Amino acid sequence: MLPTSHAFREGARRALDDAALQQALGMLKTGFRVKRGVAARRMPEFEQLRDVARDLKNHTLDNLDLYLEAFEAKVVEQGGKVHWCRDAASARQVILDICRAAGARTVTKSKSMVAEEIALNPFLERHAVEPIETDLGEYIIQLRDEPPSHIIAPAIHLNRRHVADAFMANHRDLPPERPLDEPRQLLDEARAVLRQRFLAADVGITGANLLIAETGSVALVTNEGNADLTMTLPRVHIVLTGIEKVVPTLDDAMTVLRLLARSATGQEFSSYTTFVAGPRRPGDLDGPEQFHVVLLDNGRSNMLGGEFQDMLRCIRCAACLNHCPVYGAAGGHAYGWVYSGPMGSVLTPALVGLEEAHHLPNASSLCGRCEAVCPMRIPLPKMLRHWREREFERHLPPLRARAALRLWAWLARRPALYRLFADAGMAGLAWLARRRGGRFAKLPLAGGWTRARDLPAPQGRTFLSQWAAGKRRP
């Protein structure tokens, strides 16, 4: 999808004015967050497991070429094929070519953020291949023709009413007077409609939660089982994923999986965890005739060996989104691309460029809660700061902000002058505030502050001038 991250500010404003969205986002505090906390506390080795996962992923990224080639060799050995794609366009083309060769008219898809990243659906539609999302949340937003607003709960911005409206508008062959007020009714209808789509699809496209080098297998987790139907029913299975998803061994995969669901939804394990490798073998009861893995780079390899390499440890659990107060206020759409929340604010500038995404690293109070919950211990605030440094070097922040900052720093290096300004400035402000009850409701140049809150006035003389005059006690 085309990024609109440059309009973050406007998107956030819209989100803050949207009462239904704010209500949905408010539930994060009592939902995912609480559940993750309970799950983490119930597992005595949770914190150690985070260290192990970080280390194993660092090792993998340091030897990424080795593990990816080992993975490919195993896939080929089992009759599959690996397609190396440098960018979105080549990945889209490879997938379209596979679909055409299979004579595909419809394609089922289980949830894949990489597919969003390469804008696969509109491309397939333009070439007469109909993609059908099978994750319930993804299916709903596909009907509404909008992007996901959360990486594991794509329709988190919607409520029951929105879903019922989308079903009424799209499932035209069902009686219009049918009741759709209860979640159960919505679920049953989606299940019935999607079942037909699963059976009719020629190709199934899934993402991958992990690629396992030693076995050439792909691990997929869902709570709906839709990935399993997507990859076993059609004749062709395409796995579309990023190059950073590989781990060396099955044991390593288990380490990551033990963290993933707990961090994401607070479950000990997702309802469905499936390992697949290669196409159907003689004697197998089911499985596809063809097995393709499309490995996407799309800017990831540029992050290797630099200050953003740690970001490639991300397993897309969304714990950072769920705990982020900025995500909780602005929602996912404001971020203007596929990835949102703290992980999106680090990843998006790397993948679409800092000019487009310059707001995202700045729209953070650096509260650090994302890093505190990240199962892979990604130092997200540190990387947001790295992006801010790049922006500052390239003069991207507004001139006024840069000048104010530099002036402050210039003064702070000259204590005598600094004291002169500080003492005079605070005395002046305190004088201005004397008839205003000790605070300002408005003050020139402080509009950003005073739009939301009063500005407490200084007490009067600065601490250091009083100290110099001999005062020692409050």
Place this chain on the structure above:
Amino acid sequence: MPSRPRVGLFVTCLVDLFRPTVGFSAVKLLEDAGCLVEVPAAQTCCGQPAYNSGDRTDATELARRVITVFAGYDYVVVPSGSCAAMIRRHYPALFADDPEMRGRADDLAGRTWELTSFLSDMLEIELGPVGYAGTVAYHDSCSGLRELGVREQPRRLLRKVSGLEIKELAQPEECCGFGGTFCVKYPEISEKMVGDKAEDVVATGADTLLAGDLGCLMNIAGRLQRMGSPVKVRHVAEVLAGAATGPAIGEAEEG
């Protein structure tokens, strides 16, 4: 530990400029605990605004100044979790490529403490007789909480204040939306965050909100006052030093 440790007080720019009472409260607490307190006159800012805005050059220069100004003290104590964390956690990173300065930054980091943590963890003080008639909610400022592990220390000290009752916020770990320049760069989002925080404070029924960082306190106080809430907002040091008598943050002298 020396019998009378020499403590350099880094008062922080916000306390220096806006609320000297916090600085004098810190002095009293440290001297009552047997420290020899000095206040280097050349101190200004720890460099955090520059550091968090991507201005690494200025941040490094300011860090270099602080390292020089606070050389030689047994301890450097800061009445702010975020400025203390800047020195402890981020100064060493600023000098990663400069072995000599890195050594000095590490040395300063090892001697630097957030105030309540210094009193509670390092000095293990017994608080003198001090009272506060009120119920108090405590906001855990992000940097102190997550970068320095300051959570129990202020509560441990506050439990010794006679007449004081602590009420916990529903979301004590939630950022108040200050975030330095963040609050003026993204005022709408900051407004939502501080609005939620203020509502959380009001919902506890406490009559006072305390925290250990003046930035958060000014933010929350300003929001509570904008809402018309009578909750008083103060730095935890004021209560611990028995100095919570004058006007609270954002309030004027009576009459």
